[in-house]
Ligand code: ADP
């Protein structure tokens with residue numbers, strides 16, 4: 001009898017435990033689900049924070065630019081205040097130091113929902129079910145010509161003749177049109193050839209300027225000298241000595257380019273085969 005009672009008790013307890021275990025399993029599943037939801041929320045929140053932050057940064061930079069333009073560019077000496085054409089320096093100040101322009105490639109990528117081209121244009125995308133709207137300093141429609149794109153950048157290019165440091169770079173995944181925009185096909189050149197043409201035209205024939213050209217590729221965080229004789233070497237980026245410009249690439253090859261014709265004569269390298277260069281090596 002004692003044995004039977006013990007067996008019954010054990011069975012009852014076992015059943016109770018089974019019940020509790022099933023409850024715990026259900027609870028765990030719902031907790032897992034909650035955790036996933038929370039992760040999603042945190043990621044959306046982070047992204048929207050970053051968006052707002054970069055928008056705020058843009059506005060602050062624009063406001064600072066407008067403010068300094070209002071003060072009238074006091075850092076430059078009087079004779080340098082007059083810009084070569086138009087008003088590039090002032091324009092830059094007004095438009096902010098860092099501008100982000102977006103060019104939509106022809107064709108309809110699946111992630112593009114809509115776009116409003118023009119100044120302060122927007123691009124709305126939908127990726128993995130999440131819709132996001134980006135506002136940029138300028139949005140170019142897929143029909144925008146190379147000339148239209150360059151027209152917007154030309155003041156920045158020419159501002160280097162007034163002592164500004166300028167950098168224009170394209171960013172995007174493979175196939176988004178970086179090479180097309182920067183280099184372009186020979187019959188419809190992109191930013192780089194147009195920039196050189198515009199610079200040389202602006203400088204005229206006067207011997208006041210010295211133009212040197214260097215070409216680097218940054219790929220997988222490695223900097224390679226594309227004008228170096230022999231296979232491109234991996235070079236180091238260093239902080240330059242005070243008063244000699246900020247960042248320097250040690251050992252980089254520089255070509256002297258006295259005029260546009262010289263540049264057209266030398267075939268720029270594609271891949272690893274450098275042309276015979278009118279080379280000059282700068283000490284840095
Ligand atoms: P990336 O350098 O970013 O990898 P590419 O510049 O090589 O991309 O562009 C990929 C392809 O799309 C090329 O065939 C290029 O000619 C074409 N393409 C890119 N942008 C344009 C454009 N705005 N108009 C016409 N064709 C373009």
Ligand code: MG
Nearest residue numbers: 175178179180
């Ligand atoms: Mg490319």
